Amino acid sequence: MFDVIRSESGPLRFVGRLDASQVDKTRAVLDTISESCVIDFAALEYISSAGLGALLATQKRLGDAGHSLTLAHLNKHIREIFRIAGFDIVFPIE
C-alpha cells in the first residue's frame, strides 16, 4: 500500500511502501510540483530504486528552475538507502 497525502498548509506526505508498482502514481504527483517544497517521509516504510529515480528526476527538474525538494523524517532504513545511493548529497534532509 502506498499513498500521497496533500494538505492545504502542511508538507506533502508519503505513506506506506513506495515500490516499482507505485512509481507511476508517484511521478504523477511529483510532476505537479513547481516550487521548492518539503516531503514528509515519517509514514513511509520502504522505498526502492524506482522511487529514488522518481525523486531524482523531480530534483533535477526543480533544480534547473532554482528550486529544491527537501525530505523530512526518514526512518533509519530509508536514510541508509539514501546514504548508499549517494542521495544524501543531492537532497536536503531534515
Place this chain on the structure above:
Amino acid sequence: MKQSFARNVSSLEELFGFIERFAEAQTLGEGVRFVVRLAVEELFTNLVRHNTGGGAAIDVSLDRDGGELIIRLADFDVDPVSVDPDRPVDVDLPLAERTPGGLGIHLVKSMVDSLTYEYEHRTFRVTAIKHLEDTHV
C-alpha cells in the same frame, strides 16, 4: 519457501506478501526484512525489464540455512542477458550528472554479502546471500 510470480511489476504486492510470510516464520527483525524486500524487488524488476524471450513466470525462493538467508530467483527460457549487472555506479556525482540507471543492483550489492549470477540452458539464475549477524540497516 518457493513461489512463482507473473512476469510483471504488478506482482510486487503478492511478492511482498510472500516475503512477509517468510519473515514471520523466521522471526526476522525489521532491518533484515527491509534488506530482503529491497533485494527481491530489485532483482525481480530487473528480470522483468531486461530479460527477453522469457516465460510467463519467475520463480522466487527464500531459505534460511543457519545464519544465512538465501534469496534465489530463476527466470526460464530467456535470451542471454545484455545488461552488465556489474557496471559501476558513481554515487558521488553532482545532481546534474546523476542518472538512476544501475542504482537498484548497486543497492542490493551494498546490502547483501554475496550476489551471483548464472546463465545456463536458457535459464538465468540470481542468488543473493545475507548473513544474519550483519544487519547494518
